[in-house]
Amino acid sequence: xxxxxxxxxxxxxxxxxxxxxxxxxxxxxxxxxxxxxxxxxxxxxxxxxxxxxxxxxxxxxxxxxxxxxxxxxxxxxxxxxxxxxxxxxxxxxxxxxxxxxxxxxxxxxxxxxxxxxxxxxxxxxxxxxxxxxxxxxxxxxxxxxxxxxxxxxxxxxxxxxxxxxxxxxxxxxxxxxxxxxxxxxxxxxxxxxxxxxxxxxxxxxxxxxxxxxxxxxxxxxxxxxxxxxxxxxxxxxxxxxxxxxxxxxxxxxxxxxxxxxxxxxxxxxxxxxxxxxxxxxxxxxxxxxxxxxxxxxxxxxxxxxxxxxxxxxxxxxxxxxxxxxxxxxxxxxxxxxxxxxxxxxxxxxxxxxxxxxxxxxxxxxxxxxxxxxxxxxxxxxxxxxxxxxxxxxxxxxxxxxxxxxxxxxxxxxxxxxxxxxxxx
Ligand code: AMP
Numbered sequence: 001x002x003x004x005x006x007x008x009x010x011x012x013x014x015x016x017x018x019x020x021x022x023x024x025x026x027x028x029x030x031x032x033x034x035x036x037x038x039x040x041x042x043x044x045x046x047x048x049x050x051x052x053x054x055x056x057x058x059x060x061x062x063x064x065x066x067x068x069x070x071x072x073x074x075x076x077x078x079x080x081x082x083x084x085x086x087x088x089x090x091x092x093x094x095x096x097x098x099x100x101x102x103x104x105x106x107x108x109x110x111x112x113x114x115x116x117x118x119x120x121x122x123x124x125x126x127x128x129x130x131x132x133x134x135x136x137x138x139x140x141x142x143x144x145x146x147x148x149x150x151x152x153x154x155x156x157x158x159x160x161x162x163x164x165x166x167x168x169x170x171x172x173x174x175x176x177x178x179x180x181x182x183x184x185x186x187x188x189x190x191x192x193x194x195x196x197x198x199x200x201x202x203x204x205x206x207x208x209x210x211x212x213x214x215x216x217x218x219x220x221x222x223x224x225x226x227x228x229x230x231x232x233x234x235x236x237x238x239x240x241x242x243x244x245x246x247x248x249x250x251x252x253x254x255x256x257x258x259x260x261x262x263x264x265x266x267x268x269x270x271x272x273x274x275x276x277x278x279x280x281x282x283x284x285x286x287x288x289x290x291x292x293x294x295x296x297x298x299x300x301x302x303x304x305x306x307x308x309x310x311x312x313x314x315x316x317x318x319x320x321x322x323x324x325x326x327x328x329x330x331x332x333x334x335x336x337x338x339x340x341x342x343x344x345x346x347x348x349x350x351x352x353x354x355x356x357x358x359x360x361x362x363x364x365x366x367x368x369x370x371x372x373x374x375x376x377x378x379x380x381x382x383x384x385x386x387x388x389x390x391x392x393x394x395x396x397x398x399x400x401x402x403x404x405x406x407x408x409x410x411x412x413x414x415x416x417x418x419x420x421x422x423x424x
Contacts, residue, residue, distance in 0.1 A: 002027040002062050003302070005041065006048040006078070007069025008034050010329075010362030010380040011287035014294040015069060015301070016040040017360065022302040029061065035371050036361025048073040051081040058087045065090065067305060071284050074263070075101040090305045092283050095259040099250070099281040103180050104145045106281050113253045115246055117278040118270075120182035126170045129179050133162045139184035144169045145177030155184065185279070187272035188416075190231040191289050192239065194247045194267070195304060197313035198260035201251050203243055205296060205320055206234035207289040208416070213336060215412045222336045223377065226413030228326040228388055229292040232420050233271050242269065242276045250281075262308055288327045291360050291380045295325040324417070326391040327382040328399055329362065330409045335376035343406035345371045345379070351398035356384045356391070359398065378407060388417040 001024050005016055013036045020028050020040040030037045031046035031054075046057055049072070058066065066082055068074055068091040077094030091097075098105045110117040118141065123129035133140055133156075142165040144152030152169065156162035162181070169179050193204035207229035213219035234242075246267055254261040266282035266289075285293070294301070298319040307313045332339035345364070348371060352359050360382065363375020381402070383395030392414045399409060 001025060001064040001302070003029070004044075004054075004058060004061070004063045004066045005030040005069065006054070006066065006073060008032045008037075008363075009069070009287055010360045010377065011285050011290040012069040013037045013040070013360040013362070013380070014291040015067065015285070017358075018294040018297060018301045019067070022300045024300070024302045029063070031057070034361045034374065035364040035366045036359070038366070048078065049076065051076070051078050054078065055082060055085045055087065058082070058085075063087060065306065065309070067091070069284060071097070071100055071282065074283055088306075088309055090263060090309050092261055092263040093259065096254055096261040096263070097283045099254075099261065099265070100283040102145055102177060103143050103280065104177060106278075107180055107182070109250065109253055110278060113249045115249050115278060116274070116276065118183040118185050120180050122178055122180050124178040126166050129166045129181055130163045132181055133159055133166070136181075138162060141182045141184055142166055142169070143180045143182070145180060185270040185272055185277055187270040187277075188233045189279070190234050190269050190271055191227075191286050192234065192242050192247075192267045192269055192276075193285065193289070193293060194243065194265045195308050195313060196247075196251050196261045196263060196265050197308045197311045198262045199251065199255055199311065200314050201243070201247050201265065202313055202316055202318065203239055203247075204264070204318065205229050205293050206231040206239065207286070207292055208233070209286065209289055210410065210413055213331075213410075215410050220336050222331075224286065224288050225329045225331065225377075225410055226327060227286070227288045227292050228324060228391070228414045228417055229289065229296055230324060232417050238271060238276060242267065246276060246278050262311070287362075288329055288380050291327045291382055292325040295358060295382055295384055296321045296323070321384075323384055323386055324388045324391045325382060325384045326388060326395050326414045327360075327380045328395045328409050328413045329377050330379040330381060330399065330402065330404065330407045331377050332373050332375070333406055333408050339376055340406065341372070341374050342367070343373045343404065345373060345407070346403040347401045351381065351401040354394055354398050354401070356394045357398040358382045358384075373404070373406065381409075387421055388414050389421050392418060
């Protein structure tokens with residue numbers, strides 16, 4: 001098969017690495033890709049936002065299957081457009097991608113189908129939202145309805161903070177779809193992934209990520225600065241409850257509404273005293289969770305993605321390595337604020353030579369034959385091991401071999417899981 005992968009980050013490098021190993025992949029092309037992905041796939045200079053250009057490229061290159069990495073093209077309907085042009089594509093339709101694109105849509109679906117989630121109300125004007133916050137008190141959570149690149153959620157510890165967040169959303173141009181105000185959930189967070197084919201779903205694996213930029217989970221929120229899998233809090237029983245109470249009812253509800261969900265469903269969960277509750281859905285693999293999932297996946301990924309697209313997942317079975325994988329994100333200094341591009345990165349080969357280490361590129365480019373930083377999140381330095389502690393030690397041994405003074409990383413990725421492993 002000729003396969004086109006759309007995207008340019010660490011998630012796509014991990015997907016390309018896994019798909020390149022498939023006997024089904026004759027030709028693997030990634031657009032727009034990065035310097036690391038270029039080791040696994042041909043690179044094409046295509047903009048995934050330009051659907052007509054992607055379709056023309058697929059026809060010219062006899063592409064059999066398109067795998068879409070990021071959410072923006074999915075929410076813009078690239079799968080609908082590809083399928084309408086007769087090209088098989090992996091990922092949800094535009095209508096199904098509303099599970100990520102609209103928090104209000106997802107909350108209403110949960111309410112209508114008894115799916116456990118935080119109690120909530122939706123508002124289209126600031127005054128009514130503020131009155132509700134006053135009546136409920138703090139802590140309370142305020143969210144912009146639409147895609148806000150992680151900037152649209154405020155977990156407020158006071159009524160004043162929640163009200164300021166409501167003003168910020170409406171005044172800052174994020175309030176077009178209104179706001180959702182919801183109950184604060186206490187517990188431990190986990191990311192759970194399932195593969196869906198429109199009528200059924202199979203579990204992938206779970207992971208936990210770190211969102212704050214600095215050690216000890218301090219500093220500003222990021223798109224994800226490290227992750228590990230499996231997630232100790234996701235026991236087999238908790239994973240089964242998540243499938244039965246959250247994922248499968250969602251797949252059934254989407255099918256019943258005439259907008260069947262195909263693709264990866266990423267459930268952001270809070271594991272509360274009452275069990276798993278849905279915080280949010282994403283309609284694609286998480287980044288950097290995908291990186292640790294791909295390292296742990298033993299089975300071929302390509303037939304699984306094809307089965308999801310073709311609606312024949314029912315009897316599918318995926319096998320996983322039980323050993324943990326952990327990834328440390330190396331980011332450009334300044335991230336998630338402003339940062340410089342173009343600094344040189346050395347030592348990557350020496351770092352990758354360490355046993356149990358794999359390095360995925362998240363934001364790199366080639367300049368005069370050298371790898372340079374080309375984004376905020378730049379490298380995913382991954383370690384595998386018999387324990388999370390060993391995976392962590394290997395990842396940091398590799399980090400220490402990378403010469404990149406303009407970059408930084410947290411030194412404590414996986415600390416909760418490592419603490420659990422420590423002898424009492
Ligand atoms: P979201 O973009 O909806 O995933 O929210 C971003 C982050 O805000 C989550 O990863 C949680 O850490 C936190 N959060 C969101 N909703 C809640 C909630 N209802 N209770 C507690 N924390 C929340």
